[in-house]
Amino acid sequence: MKLNEMNIRELRRLLDNREVSVRDVLDDVYGRIDAVEDKVKAFITVSRDEAYRMAEHAQESIISNRMSLLSGIPIAVKDNMCTKGILTTCASKILHNFIPPYESTVTAKLKEHLYILVGKTNLDEFAMGSSTENSGFHTSRNPWNLECVPGGSSGGSAAAVAAGECIAAVGSDTGGSIRQPASLCGVVGLKPTYGRVSRYGLVAFASSLDQIGPITRDVSDAAAMLTAIAGHDPLDSTSVSYDTPDYEAALGKEIKGLRIGIPKEFFIEGIDKDVEEAVHTAIKKIESLGAKAVEVSLPHTCFATAAYYILATSEASSNLGRYDGVKYGLRESGKDLIDMYMKTRAKGFGTEVKRRIMLGTYALSSGYYDAYYKKAQQVRTLIKNDFANAFKEVDVIVTPTSPTPAFKVGEKTTDPLQMYLSDIFTISVNLAGVPGISIPCGFTKGNLPVGLQIIGKHFDEETLLKAAYAYEQSTDWHMRRPSL
């Protein structure tokens, strides 16, 4: 097996025993990128020189036995996290030339663990989308079928992990942007509890929903990554001050007696037959491991998408105000200040971003605020309560991650509502702030991966990971690799 196809645990052993060097790993990773990136287009920036520089430092730490969790592990970072001195575009023309003068907390933590930055991955512009088709630069492809999208918005990160162009990646998830692409690309994607991971340096889309998390080959890698990036950050007032557990230690424990909730509202009309079957089979498998499946109800699920698109766009309309051509990024000259603002934003933002800015601006406008924003906040509270009530009965909740497998490039671009429904099963998790993970649970007849979503209680990523790991270890879906 090539080194770029291994997981963190395997590489850790080989590196620590000096059976391979960090350079060897990087050679395989960049060899793979050279071979397939033309087809997958997972990256916006490939930081090869920087990576080899980082490799020397990581190798030294290994030689002197001061290795850390991620020493020498090549990791890709979604291009909406600021990396000091390295282009960070958010896949937007408005930031086409933005080189941050500071480091995001998550990449700073990865640095402390001596990771190697492979490159910055593609996304839907400002993380708004479910396919990377809204990227201002290019559309990434699904390694399982190059005619299909990888999902989004962290599509580049998921595709890079699936294609073997990195060992692991970080993404961000506002309404499903880690879990949905992980599902569509057949990899593991974890959205931690809101507040578990610092958002400092993550270019904001919707501040009350955004959360950074790992995209990996398997559950143990996700646990290692979460251990590395979680924890309180004095620079993020919404990050919590709880201690970070060693998530890898939670793995391998029995799940006998674990109560898993199956929400009846999630198995709806319009769900792909193959997806439904794979998820049902997976639930049976989990039951066979000793867990108890219970039907639960999350009665306000049907309002989640509507509430989400009001709250997320409202926050986005404000968060994206700063891209005005005054301080950084694109500037189009105009005859006066207002003209400069308008020309810059007209040229810099893509269609979907403009649509969401307009939606959010409208929802917050005087006279509409109560009917939209305030109402949506109330719905959000009801959805939170739904989960709180369900978690009185069960330990985790299991659902499909996405109603469909990967769809064809261009298939949904003309119908934004159809595109929004890709996230119908993931959105309520962000609204409630609870953690969710997507893990591979089968393939469709067309050989496209299907993802299983496991949702946990607030700050109980351990139970989530334990359940996910137990299921994963009883299957071999995570071992399969696309033939590219």
Added chain:
Amino acid sequence: MKSGVDTGAIMKKYEVVIGLEVHAQLLTETKMFCRCSTKFGSEPNSQTCPVCIGMPGVLPVMNRKAVEYAILTGLATNCRIAPYSRFARKNYFYPDLPKNYQISQYELPLCENGFVEIVVDDEVKRIGITRIHMEEDAGKNIHEERGDHSFVDLNRTGVPLMEIVSEPDLRSPGEASEYMKKLRAILRYLGVCDGNMEQGSLRCDANVSIRPVGQNEFGTRAELKNINSFKFVEKALEYEIKRQVSVIEDGGRIIQETRLWDSAAGVTRSMRSKEEAHDYRYFPEPDLPPILVSQEWIDEIKAKLPELPDEKRKRFIGQHSLPEYDAELLTSEKAIADWYERVVEAGGQPKVVANWMMGDLMRLLNEENKSVDALLFGPAQMVGMLKLIDDDTISGKIAKTVFEEMYRTGKNAGDIVKEKGLVQISDTSEIEMAVDDVLAKSASEVERFKAGDEKLMGFFVGQVMKATKGKANPKMLNDLLKEKLGK
């Protein structure tokens, strides 16, 4: 209004209603949401960081000290301190606002329902405080004088501000000015704001309307901005009230609008109408948790409250037997009140000290725009000078010269008196010689005096004083003159 009409009578037909929104920059070391310095007057953009520049991905972290200062102000103005309040975003585009939204408070402010007291025509009047909320300041745009470039200095961006909103309780420009003075005194006593309107650390917007006397509903209001100096508070309001009266008297209607005070022209000008008003699209700031204020925290802050101007004024009246006017003046600035009390403690007669401070000392300080903290002499030296008057070493008149010299040089009064030979002449024979000399030279005046022109007494005193270089003991001189002139 048509010319030739009795404007005074017309003005009396209307009642003025004023509410003030005061912005006070807090004297914290660092900014509201990042740890940049708040120092005034540094190199442009030298006090900035990714957070206050509004880089992509940055997040605000609340300055606890700023909240404490706002709570302190809330307590000093009798407000209810909210146990739960929130920050909100106020969205608008302007280059001096890097995020294009200002973090402020909207629905749930930190302090509500307070009041301050002002004295109007010897009566105490309560002015309601609707709310005090916290927000961040914006930067400064700088426009090239020649050329078409503009620059922005973001040093001030993110400096903590308090907005203090009054009820529409003020009924005249004079009351508004008194209210501003009182508020400024309170802020300076608390040490939370330096109160400097010219430098912009204290700013004031006014909502002004008029209504016929006896009408209950408020008239349509205009919002006045850019009142950037203490002396303009009354001027701007007076102009605006006259403008509104004249519009109505001419059969027009007041429109709701924002008007800018132009201090050079002494007028207010329309800036934007209600239709053009911004829709700020306020919503709760998702990057900051709610501000939770516990009773313990309030108690802790309450313990730090100093004696406030009103309490001090009342105490001065009782303890030092000062008239209301003296007490008000001496307590308007904490530093002056403190200095006054130190002089009294050192043995000065309370009323005498008050007179010296309100007269000569304040005149000298005002001439140089100097603070009492910068005095070259101390309270003990002040008392030393007063003693020289008491024991007849110098006259009250000479004392003025001595005091001024003490003010300029910081020397002891006794030394000044010795150096300049200003010791009062209390030797009867010496004064008598001078008196005799003057009377001998002024035969005609003596004649006239004896004929009944008693005003000439002053002339004789003046001549003797001139001859003795002002050093003759005035009482002795008076007695001698009366004796010699047979009065």
